[in-house]
Amino acid sequence: MNQRIYATVVKAISNQKRIDAASISQDSTLESLGISSLDAITIMYEIEDALNLEIPNEALENLNSVKDILDGISSLVQSKA
């Protein structure tokens, strides 16, 4: 796992939900973190800005865990490289 991606995703989630970054793990489900659809698009917005990415709408479908976000972002970063 690319540390920069991991740090960016965790920071975006902790900023949006105002929770301690240490409480977020790869296995955390979005439901357990209380992430609504509006939270999700705001978190994606932060990540897009930080990593200079375009996250397509389809990529937001079927996200269940932090790991799903990390995997999706990693593959977007790779396809951009």
Add this chain to the structure above:
Amino acid sequence: MAGKVVITGLGTITPLGLNTSGFWQSLVAGRSGATRLPEQLPADLKVRIGAQVQEYEPLRFFSPNDISLLDRLSQFALIAAREAVADAGLSRDELRDGAVIIGTGCGGKETDERVYQMLYREQKHRLHPLTIPRGMPSAAASQVSMASGVTGPVFTVSSACASANHALIQALLLIRSGLVEVALAGGTDAPFTYGLLKAWEALRVLSPDGCRPFSNDRNGLVLGEGAGVIVLESEGHAKRRSATIYAEFCGGGMSADAGHITDPSTAGAAAAISRALQDARLNPEEIDYLNAHGTGTQANDISETRAIRLAFGAHADGIAISSTKSMHGHALGAAGAFEMIATILAIKHGVAPATINFNEPGSGCDLDYIPNQSREMKIRAALSNSFAFGGLNAVVAVRAC
């Protein structure tokens, strides 16, 4: 009980035509008004489709001097009002003490964004002196009152996507109260500006390829634009002047979810539907057709289906339901006016417009959505739903005369 309120004139300018006969013909034929957006919009805009008013040349409707004062949303409102007043056959004298209530979700965005571009990008330091009266959210209502000589209550109602329905219900209440005998009511919006499109894009609810309400492959809404204006009169006023009556505007129901800013609530929507039926003194079983809010987003279409079931119980399965947004797009503050006019004409002609682009029913979407083909049917009474972001719901009820 207050006297009846009747509908005597219709006016529209929509992505389906520059007047109401074009609008209705397209609705019956199941034609989509969605097209590719103009290439001159900046390339970073990801959404490239929208339902824009086609072949619209402002100079065919207004003098160059007038246009300098008219934001696109005021132009649309004036064109629709002109047609509605002519259709009703009302004189300036008869309109004088009436009301004008126009809904808009966006206000004069074309004017606002042009000004911001001049100041922030082009570094200009002086603006056109009429920037304020051109762009103010109430500009369209003011322009319609001036053009039609209406001197009674004139104002704008803004409740996002429910603006037109809220405006129509305010007009209904004003006439019922006896404060006015005639009202021009409806909605207008012109949201195809770069900034507004980018903002909608950021919300991730725009479809990249088409509006498919209630269908399993739906992936968002398609924005629309235009205006719809309806002439409402007390029944007594209409009969005294021997006006042709389309239908009775028999009730309105309003509610707020007091919940989430974007996620719709089934209970809130159902409450507005039930209140409209109650206000109209209609039994649920009398509703034959319902024009749905039907945006084509995942959240709305499931929640609206549940709300219809909650409000109607077993009769939900007996109602023919369509989302005409599948054809005219989501014109935001004008949407309710388009849809009430579609509903009135459906009653008049005995034809319910279809939900086009319908493939397979979406999960949780299990009603009769009149898929793809308009349907000949007698309609005794009908509802038209509008549910807005912010949880603001307004439903109108129309009965055949």
